[in-house]
Amino acid sequence: MNRVAALARVELILLLRNKTAASMALVMPLVLGVVFAFLRNGDDWLAPITTQLLVVQALTVYVSTTTALVARRQDLSLKRLRSGEAAEPVILAGVLAPMVLLGLVQGTVLVGIALVAGAPMPADLVAMAAAIVCGTLVAAGAGLATSAVTATPETAQITTAPLVAAMLFGAMWVLSTAAPSPLRLAAPGAATAELVRAGMEGSRSVLVPIAVLAGWTVATVLLGLRYFRWEPRS
Amino acid sequence: MNEPVIEVVDLRCRYGGFEAVRGIDFVVNRGELFALLGTNGAGKTTTMEVIEGLRAPSAGMVRVFGLRPDTDRERVRPRTGVMLQESGFPGELTVAEAVRLWRDLTTRPSQVDEALDLVDLAHRRNVRIKSLSGGERRRLDLALATLGEPELLFLDEPTTGLDPESRLRTWRILRALLAKGTSIVLTTHYLEEAEQLAHRIAIMHEGRIEVCGSLADVLEREASRISFVRPDGVAFDDLPGVRGRIDPEAFLKGTVEIRTRELQDDLTVILAWATGRGVQLGRLRANHASLSDVFHGVSLNPAVAA
Numbered sequence: 117m118n119r120v121a122a123l124a125r126v127e128l129i130l131l132l133r134n135k136t137a138a139s140m141a142l143v144m145p146l147v148l149g150v151v152f153a154f155l156r157n158g159d160d161w162l163a164p165i166t167t168q169l170l171v172v173q174a175l176t177v178y179v180s181t182t183t184a185l186v187a188r189r190q191d192l193s194l195k196r197l198r199s200g201e202a203a204e205p206v207i208l209a210g211v212l213a214p215m216v217l218l219g220l221v222q223g224t225v226l227v228g229i230a231l232v233a234g235a236p237m238p239a240d241l242v243a244m245a246a247a248i249v250c251g252t253l254v255a256a257g258a259g260l261a262t263s264a265v266t267a268t269p270e271t272a273q274i275t276t277a278p279l280v281a282a283m284l285f286g287a288m289w290v291l292s293t294a295a296p297s298p299l300r301l302a303a304p305g306a307a308t309a310e311l312v313r314a315g316m317e318g319s320r321s322v323l324v325p326i327a328v329l330a331g332w333t334v335a336t337v338l339l340g341l342r343y344f345r346w347e348p349r350s
Numbered sequence: 351m352n353e354p355v356i357e358v359v360d361l362r363c364r365y366g367g368f369e370a371v372r373g374i375d376f377v378v379n380r381g382e383l384f385a386l387l388g389t390n391g392a393g394k395t396t397t398m399e400v401i402e403g404l405r406a407p408s409a410g411m412v413r414v415f416g417l418r419p420d421t422d423r424e425r426v427r428p429r430t431g432v433m434l435q436e437s438g439f440p441g442e443l444t445v446a447e448a449v450r451l452w453r454d455l456t457t458r459p460s461q462v463d464e465a466l467d468l469v470d471l472a473h474r475r476n477v478r479i480k481s482l483s484g485g486e487r488r489r490l491d492l493a494l495a496t497l498g499e500p501e502l503l504f505l506d507e508p509t510t511g512l513d514p515e516s517r518l519r520t521w522r523i524l525r526a527l528l529a530k531g532t533s534i535v536l537t538t539h540y541l542e543e544a545e546q547l548a549h550r551i552a553i554m555h556e557g558r559i560e561v562c563g564s565l566a567d568v569l570e571r572e573a574s575r576i577s578f579v580r581p582d583g584v585a586f587d588d589l590p591g592v593r594g595r596i597d598p599e600a601f602l603k604g605t606v607e608i609r610t611r612e613l614q615d616d617l618t619v620i621l622a623w624a625t626g627r628g629v630q631l632g633r634l635r636a637n638h639a640s641l642s643d644v645f646h647g648v649s650l651n652p653a654v655a656a
Contacts, residue, residue: 122454126443133442192438199402199432201498202455203424346404 119202123210124217127184131214141180141218145172149226153233161235166287166312168226169247170305173255174280177219181212181259182276187269195347208260208344216256223248239318246322247311250329254308257333260340267349279304301328352379355502355533356401361410363396370396372557373410378550380501383524383534385544388554389649394537395435395506397554401535402432402504414502428457431500435507435537437487441480445471445490448479449497456498465493468523470516484511492520496527503527503534509543521547541641551641553648560648565641572639572647574613576620579632580604590623592616613638 132138149168156164188194188211197207227244231237238244258279266275283305290296290306291313301307307325314320356378363371371393378384386394399405400412403419403426412419419426439448446462453459466472469489474482482490488511495503505524509517517540524534524547538544544551545565552562561568573594586601594610601607610616617636624631 119455122451126440126447126451129447130440130442188440191440192434192436193440194438195404196434196438196494197455199404199434200452200455201427201457 119206120210120213123197123202123207124213127211128214131180131184137180137183141176141215145176145222146226149222150229153226153230153235161230162291162313162316165227165230165235165316166291166309167284168230169223169251169312170283170287170308172219172222172226173251173308174276174283176222177215177252177255178259178262178279178283179272179276180215180218181256182262182266183269183272184211184215185260185263186266186272189263189345190268190348192347198346204346212256212260215259216252219252219255220248223252236316238315240315240320240322242315243311243318243320243322244315246326246329247308247315250311250326250333251308254329254333254336257336257340260344261336264340264343264345283308298324298328301325302332307332352377354378355380355415356384356535357411357413358397358401359411361397361400361412362408363393363400363405364408369408370557371400371407374554374557374559376552376559376562378502378533378535380533381528381531382549383528383536383547385548385551386535386537386554387539387541387544387551387645388537391556392554393557394554398504398506398535398537402430403427428498429501431495431498431503433491433495433503433505433508437491439479439490442478444476444478445482446475448490449475449493452494452497458498460497460499465497468496469493470519485513485516488512489516489520492523496523501532503532505534505536507537507539509538509540517543541645545641553645555648561644568641568644569639572644573609573611574636574638575643576606576608576610576613576617576634576636578606578620578634580606581624581629581631584629590619592619 131141148171152164152167194207198204202210227248262275262279266272282303286303286305287309289303290300290309293300296306296310301310301324307328310325311322314322314325354377358374358376360373360375361371362369362373374397376384386397388394396405400407401414401419403423406420414426415429417426445466449462449465453462463472466475469492471486471489471493474486479487479490488508492508495505509520512520521543528534536544536547548565550562550564551568552559553568554560561571576594580601586598589596589606592608592610593612594608594616597607597609608616608620613636620631
């Protein structure tokens with residue numbers, strides 16, 4: 117655990133020293149979150165809060181983890197770390213940890229901002245917490261998987277774009293129906309949106325969306341580990 | 351008594367259809383510096399990476415402390431230090447932050463200041479890695495590799511890019527580690543480095559070890575050389591019969607060159623002939639083969655050297 121903390125501390129230092137990455141991960145989601153909170157349609161808080169969380173999970177977690185992993189591979193840090201005592205899962209956990217923590221904190225803060233701005237108290241806090249936690253974990257897993265097919269930090273902006281767009285469309289798609297099928301919930305962003313709806317409205321089943329997000333998390337992590345490269349292709 | 355820390359038997363490594371390492375065998379003993387030499391692409395770095403556990407072999411056996419380095423890494427890594435051919439640390443970290451991170455990842459770390467003092471980087475501790483010179487980065491690499499007081503140290507071209515003073519300092523550090531009983535596997539393009547430091551040397555070429563042994567053993571593989579300026583009026587047939595080979599091409603260019611494994615005998619014959627004929631041998635030289643001779647011999651004609 118100390119090794120994960122040591123790696124995470126360094127990763128956080130690097131994030132803060134990279135102005136582009138820092139603004140993408142720290143400033144942009146919060147600004148967009150606040151904007152969504154004030155551009156809502158009447159008393160409908162479901163869409164703004166869902167969008168806020170998905171923007172955090174897409175930008176702070178998914179794009180940032182992909183970029184960080186590819187950048188560390190590119191500068192040979194991962195190869196260097198792998199030559200030391202830290203086990204491979206520890207190294208990956210250390211690199212991913214700051215983004216996961218930031219995602220959790222930002223998600224919570226944005227829901228708090230929405231409450232301050234007039235949103236009703238969530239009816240099911242467990243469902244809302246699950247939307248933040250499970251959505252963050254699946255975004256980190258997706259970042260690990262996407263890093264396997266991303267050659268440089270610059271191309272991460274391109275390789276992550278389809279899933280970022282799919283997450284937002286998936287959320288709109290699932291919220292457009294009152295009783296989404298499990299297939300519809302399997303779309304990117306959909307299960308998270310369904311959990312936010314369960315959190316806001318209460319009295320909705322959370323098992324299926326949580327199971328979907330858990331399944332996606334396991335699948336993306338396994339996929340990422342299977343195809344992960346520790347050094348640039350020569 | 352020799353205690354092996356590394357055993358390599360019939361190691362083979364393939365990249366797709368290309369076989370980078372083609373069945374090599376060697377042993378490294380405790381407290382020994384084993385130098386792995388070879389031209390670019392000879393297979394040195396691949397061999398190192400397999401022994402370090404960074405790459406699985408395609409075939410053959412590798413044991414480090416009697417364990418498989420790729421699958422028993424939890425037990426092997428705390429006892430080894432690795433200096434990769436290319437340094438890898440984010441440029442935005444400072445020197446001290448990098449050493450502190452490595453200390454936190456190491457079971458038996460030295461102090462940060464001690465590690466930086468060792469490689470003369472204490473005055474650069476707050477400088478970002480991206481601002482270091484190539485030589486300073488190599489010294490930082492060495493500090494990290496030795497931070498955990500390893501029993502076995504892998505050094506892949508550790509002095510590339512270092513100025514002569516830093517290179518000598520690195521040699522002193524390595525000698526001190528050897529004196530403490532550390533085993534070292536070294537790859538280098540500086541043959542003098544291998545001559546100065548290595549207990550045993552292996553020369554690789556196209557994935558195979560062509561020559562392996564102590565410096566004396568390795569030099570034995572290549573013939574010694576006698577040379578002098580061809581005296582005026584001396585024809586090829588006038589030269590005395592020696593046990594070595596006289597190079598006819600060099601003779602035509604005005605130099606007598608004799609490659610021989612019987613240096614003393616052939617030199618005696620030549621000197622007796624010159625004395626008897628009253629001939630002055632200009633620029634007379636008699637040399638044992640150098641490591642450079644053996645290295646070039648292996649690169650140009652591996653089968654002969656082997």
